[in-house]
Amino acid sequence: MQQVSSLYKHLGINNISPVKKIIKQLRQNTGSGNFNIYKTKRTDDWQKFLSLSELQYISYRVEDRLKQIHTYHPHGKILVKVITPLGLDLKQIELAIVKQKNKTEKIKKQKEIKLIFYQKSRECVINEISREMVNIKSADYLVGSNNTKNTPPMIFKIAHFQVSKVYITNANFCSLLNYLNDNDVVNSLHGNYLFYNPNMPAERGGKIFLNNKEKYCVISGFENHPANWVSWLGAATFAKWGGMRLIEEIEWEYLAWQSLEINKEQINQSNSNISYTIGDTSEVYHYDKNTLGIYDMFGNVRTWCRNWYHHNSYFNDNPTFVKSVRGGSWNRNITSIYSRDYKPWLISARGIGFRVVKDKNCVLLNDKKFLADITCVIKLANQQHNSFKKLLEINQLIDKIFQH
Numbered sequence: 310m311q312q313v314s315s316l317y318k319h320l321g322i323n324n325i326s327p328v329k330k331i332i333k334q335l336r337q338n339t340g341s342g343n344f345n346i347y348k349t350k351r352t353d354d355w356q357k358f359l360s361l362s363e364l365q366y367i368s369y370r371v372e373d374r375l376k377q378i379h380t381y382h383p384h385g386k387i388l389v390k391v392i393t394p395l396g397l398d399l400k401q402i403e404l405a406i407v408k409q410k411n412k413t414e415k416i417k418k419q420k421e422i423k424l425i426f427y428q429k430s431r432e433c434v435i436n437e438i439s440r441e442m443v444n445i446k447s448a449d450y451l452v453g454s455n456n457t458k459n460t461p462p463m464i465f466k467i468a469h470f471q472v473s474k475v476y477i478t479n480a481n482f483c484s485l486l487n488y489l490n491d492n493d494v495v496n497s498l499h500g501n502y503l504f505y506n507p508n509m510p511a512e513r514g515g516k517i518f519l520n521n522k523e524k525y526c527v528i529s530g531f532e533n534h535p536a537n538w539v540s541w542l543g544a545a546t547f548a549k550w551g552g553m554r555l556i557e558e559i560e561w562e563y564l565a566w567q568s569l570e571i572n573k574e575q576i577n578q579s580n581s582n583i584s585y586t587i588g589d590t591s592e593v594y595h596y597d598k599n600t601l602g603i604y605d606m607f608g609n610v611r612t613w614c615r616n617w618y619h620h621n622s623y624f625n626d627n628p629t630f631v632k633s634v635r636g637g638s639w640n641r642n643i644t645s646i647y648s649r650d651y652k653p654w655l656i657s658a659r660g661i662g663f664r665v666v667k668d669k670n671c672v673l674l675n676d677k678k679f680l681a682d683i684t685c686v687i688k689l690a691n692q693q694h695n696s697f698k699k700l701l702e703i704n705q706l707i708d709k710i711f712q713h
Contacts (some may be wrong), residue, residue, distance in 0.1 A: 423530075424518060424526035425529050426524055426525075426526045431551075434485070438665065444469075445467070445564070447467055450465045450466075452465060469669075472560070472564065473666075474604055475594065476609065476664050477535065477664060478535060479532055482505070483526065485504075485547050486525040494687070501655065503687065507525070516531040534590040535605070536662055537610050539613070541632045541655070541656075545613075545615070545711040547665070552672060553666060554671055554711070556664060557623075558633040558649070561636070562623075581637065582596065583643055584642045588639070589639060590639055596608070611637065611662070612661070614635055616633050617632060631651035631652060631654070632652060632653075634661060641660065655690065682710050686711075
């Protein structure tokens with residue numbers, strides 16, 4: 310036990326009694342199921358356990374008679390990952406801590422060398438995207454069939470619009486984040502990220518990080534991959550920054566299923582980045598475009614849509630708490646392509662990106678007006694109310710800001 314104690318001392322822990330206390334508590338909770346212990350002011354024993362002031366949380370899971378302990382750094386790097394049979398071994402845990410800590414430091418140094426700072430001007434980003442947009446003519450789009458009870462036939466009017474050929478890339482989204490950063494627009498509120506989560510490690514899809522100068526940078530080699538871990542608010546803010554908007558769900562449907570060179574049954578891993586084919590996102594021009602000239606309609610990352618999600622309607626201006634998400638992604642199986650989905654508008658998620666749309670109603674705001682609108686959105690998001698009606702009113706106000 311002397312060796313373990315000296316190892317604790319090396320990590321800055323002079324008293325291991327909190328460790329024993331914690332492990333005793335864990336052993337009393339060896340039933341099935343999962344539970345998380347989050348670091349708060351009242352749970353600083355976990356901080357003493359690992360002697361890491363930057364510790365975010367520890368997740369402890371008991372499953373199939375195995376115990377797993379995970380600790381996460383604010384920048385997303387895994388510091389400890391231990392799997393032991395029932396009964397925790399302090400020595401094993403500490404050796405794993407030191408081993409993983411050394412490994413993490415090496416990875417961190419490598420990533421610092423390979424992080425690339427991106428801050429293209431607003432004008433440059435807009436011009437780059439505008440040059441790569443596809444014109445979509447107005448059309449009548451038939452949804453549903455007489456042969457099915459759940460989806461009777463309905464005709465939707467698709468107005469003329471332009472859509473970006475590819476998903477918005479890490480490099481371009483990084484430029485927005487640095488623009489907001491330079492203009493003192495906060496990216497977090499009450500511990501939650503508003504536009505983008507920079508604390509996700511690369512192995513979990515994170516590709517944009519803050520460097521030691523508090524500037525957003527992209528991992529080298531992923532500049533032209535689609536941005537993900539972006540919230541709906543982050544996606545809508547980018548679109549507004551460019552004088553554009555997000556795609557409507559019905560527009561996504563039309564682009565996806567009209568003018569297909571292949572049948573739905575032929576969508577597979579050879580023509581779309583789905584079902585862990587690559588194990589990560591791919592460059593936006595990697596796969597062939599469809600007949601409309603659009604890339605990655607069925608894979609790479611899913612798509613944030615402008616509209617609120619309603620289970621039985623594509624068009625409904627009444628706000629809910631969730632926004633529509635469509636398409637397939639590299640980390641989902643092929644069935645996700647055919648189903649509708651949704652996510653809370655302030656939640657960022659792995660495997661969800663976005664593309665932008667421009668129509669006759671879109672307006673490019675000057676910097677002052679744009680920043681004023683985004684500041685207003687943040688103030689509205691900051692209003693926490695228990696009233697269901699009030700929450701919906703706030704969502705409706707936010708939605709109006711991003712309509713055009």
